[in-house]
Amino acid sequence: MSEVLSREDIYKIAKLANLTISPEEVDSYIIELSAILEYVQQLNDLSTDKIKPTNQITNLSNVWRNDVPIEYEADSKTLLANMLHSERNYLKVNRVIE
Amino acid sequence: MNSQTIEALVTQIKAGSLSVLKLVEDCYDKIEAAQSFDFIIAETKQRALERAKTLDQEIAQGKRSNKRLFGIPFIAKDNFLSYGAKTTAASKMLANFEAPYQATAITKLEDEGAICVAKSNLDAFAHGSSTENSDFMITKNPYDVTRVPGGSSGGSAVAVALQVVPFSIGTDTGGSIRQPASFCGVIGYKPTYGLVSRSGVIAMSSSMDTIGVFTNNIDDCQLVMDVMSGQDPLDSTTLDSKHKIVYPSLPSKSSQFKVAVIKNYLDDAVDPKVRASFNVFVSKLKSDPNIVLCEIDLQSLKYALAVYYVLGPAEIASNLGRYDGLRFGYSNPSDSIEETYLSNRTNGFGAEAKRRIMIGTYVLSSGYYDAYYKKAQKVRTIIVDNFKQAFLKHDFLIGPTVPTPAFKIGQKTKHSMDMYLSDIMTVAANLAGIPDINLPIDRANNLPVGVQIMANQTQDNQLLAFSKYLEGKI
DSSP: OOOOSOHHHHHHHHHHTTOOOOHHHHHHHHHHHHHHHHHHGGGGGSOOTTOOOOSOSSOOOOOOOOSOOOOOOOOHHHHHHTOSSEETTEEOOOOSOO | OTTSOHHHHHHHHHTTSSOHHHHHHHHHHHHHHTGGGOOEEEEOHHHHHHHHHHHHHHHHTTOOOOOTTTTOEEEEETTBOOSSSOOOTTOSTTTTOOOSSOOHHHHHHHHTTOEEEEEEOOSGGGOOSSSTTOSSOOOOBTTBTTBOOOSSSHHHHHHHHTTSSSEEEEEESSSTTHHHHHHHTSEEEEOOTTSBOOTTBOOSOTTTOEEEEEESSHHHHHHHHHHHBSOBTTBTTOOOGGGOOOSSOOOOSOSOEEEEEEGGGSSTTSOHHHHHHHHHHHHHHHTOTTEEEEEEOOGGGGGHHHHHHHHHHHHHHHHGGGOOSSSSSOOOOOSSHHHHHHHHHHHHSOHHHHHHHHHHHHHHSTTTIIIIIIHHHHHHHHHHHHHHHHHHHOSEEEEESSSSSOOBTTTTSSSHHHHHGGGTTTHHHHHHTOOEEEEEEEEETTEEEEEEEEEOTTOHHHHHHHHHHHTTTO
16 A cells, blocks of 8 residues: 655644644554545546535525524533633633733 | 234323323333343433323323324434433443433434334444444343344343334444344334434544334334424435335335345355245245346445444544534543543543544545545545446345354454454445335244335335335245
């Protein structure tokens, strides 16, 4: 099986995806991801020059509603409880801008 | 209890001859007795028992109710946000997540009097075809505990196969209801895309995710789908309610069913025992005077899995982008915000979620978008058109649901491609957004074999009417 992806590719994809890949994991990612990409190469058997891409399949467009507030049950206490750090109804995070 | 239809149970409850509390307590006894199958993540006992008592009181006070699922217990896959227990998606990432609101599907069932008794196991984030990817436990097949129940809705399929509850709900993005239904010998229904609201269901691949049901008979399937389907202001992809499923069925316009066997679903990859069972099923259809049967070649379907494994991961990578561990989810903060993101995502996601995020990120990345993502979207168009053409001539398309009966635990975990291939005959329906049902037809060496029946988009009522026609005949 040819390797479609290099070590550098794997590190680059991981960076884009906000994941850390350990050196031990890189090899298995190369094998697994290459096998999947190899399999999907068969799509190139089909000529698709004149075909439009499908983004969604039920042809709904511009679903509108009246701009009025609705009663919504989401419980702010639970929302806050799911946060590791919160203060006075705010989410608390590390400093973003130094 | 489940040899009876839901309708019959509801009638007895309303007549006062069957206590809801007893029914719900029975469910917990059955869950306990079936513990070794590892199909339940959490019970929602306190909430369920309270709801049961309230409903029993209504009956005792002589109140009349039109609720069609009055007192009926059910189990939900643990990727539905619900009260009464944590909602985990079987992932370490959400192991401590408390839902701040409920999925519309759950709320609709509760509004009709149904009672959620437990949350069932799945492949974490619904990524998988065997329920082995759960971060918590591996669910066992009810017919052979050394085999998988299928997935990703494996726990929900087992719950109905073991008759713990009359129905359970699941999600289906590439076969996650139909494939475990086939492996566990129960009915599994995947509706037209957009027929059931996905508000409050943990998103996987948004252009393909659907919500459906497991049952032991068509009437129950149709009744539950009637309750769950319909437009929802909280999900702008839901279809107009004129397409919703109705129970009982409206009288059929036609007395003849035009059915085509998908020839290319019967190639060498199909297990001989599955093929034999399927051929017996086809011969029964052939001899039925109300069925016009022919064969069809849908060449584009051989590309369905490749399309699915580009578009699916792309949408997964996008949907899982929101998991940063700050507002909810696994959190192991570091000194900087960047390191916190990395730490939370790297430690919170399991191997399969990470694999799919990596693939999806790659096919969407600069320089590869056209070659992979856009290419797959175009081939999706070819598949959709192929189905549209087929449904001009035929009402229903049939084939085996899965190429094999349930496989052994561990058999396909070494190489992810092996596992992905078990969805090869179910993903096409998700790409086209069409309804598809698994009906159990046979046993091969005591393992269930299923057939799938597909219909055109929004023809759900016709599909269920045909399934009902076949029930008892097959």
